Each structure stands twice: as C-alpha cells, then as structure tokens.
Amino acid sequence: MLYWLTLDASGSIASASPSPSRRATEIRDDSDPELAAFLAPSPETPAQVQARMSAAIQARLDAFARERLYDGILSLCTYAASTDAAFAAEGQRGVDLRDATWRAAWAILADVLAGARAVPTLEQLFSELPALEWDQ
Numbered sequence: 001m002l003y004w005l006t007l008d009a010s011g012s013i014a015s016a017s018p019s020p021s022r023r024a025t026e027i028r029d030d031s032d033p034e035l036a037a038f039l040a041p042s043p044e045t046p047a048q049v050q051a052r053m054s055a056a057i058q059a060r061l062d063a064f065a066r067e068r069l070y071d072g073i074l075s076l077c078t079y080a081a082s083t084d085a086a087f088a089a090e091g092q093r094g095v096d097l098r099d100a101t102w103r104a105a106w107a108i109l110a111d112v113l114a115g116a117r118a119v120p121t122l123e124q125l126f127s128e129l130p131a132l133e134w135d136q
Helices: 033-039 046-066 073-081 085-113 122-128
Strands: 002-007 013-017 026-029
Touching: 002 033, 013 033, 026 033, 046 073, 046 085, 046 122, 073 085, 085 122
Parallel strands: none
Antiparallel strands: 002 013, 002 026
C-alpha cells in the first residue's frame, strides 16, 4: 500500500496518509522499514493498561449484576445489608464476587506492570478471574 508522507526538518517522517496529499513530500510503500515503524501502534503506558483492564472488569461486574435487574455491581452490593433475606443473599454474593474479582485482577495487573507477564487479552484476563455465577 502506498503512503503519502510529509517529512520534518531532519528528514524523519512527520505524517503519513494512505490518501494523496498535496503537502506530501514523498510517497513510500508500506514495506519501507521506517514507514512500518512509524505506522506501528505505540505500546500502551502502564496507566493506559490499568485503565483499559479496570474498565473491562467493571463492565463485566456491572453486566453480572444486571442479570438480576440491579443497576450495576455497586447497587447489587448495597443489598448485602437488606432486611429481605433473598436480597441480602444476592447482595452478599455480589460483594463476594466483586472482592474476589478485584483481588485477582490487581494481582494480574501487578505482574503485568512489573514485567513478570505480558498484558493479557480481555479473554485471557476474564478466564483468570472468578466465574460470575449466581448461587441457585
């Protein structure tokens, strides 16, 4: 694939577009090593990894709570103190799963940030977290 490039004063790639550009000073094929390096995605920062993993885990917990028509995991957990035995049991289940999930997630994240393991895909991450299942 061809890319239209603009170069900075030192001759390095400043921008690349797969569409023709009047400002382009060069056209290169994507097999060019410098262009390939420029187009490669930047690695995530530790803060980005943490934010992405945390948001996915929170969404997973919230979806679990919505299975029983709670607004989210926070709402579910407040029912642990309910005077209604059924609600209290569901609320306690939410608290237990939330705590176990975040405990496991923070251990995984600590290993990732320490360089002890690669950043897991969300599928891998979820497979390492406690199963979100209701007590019958």
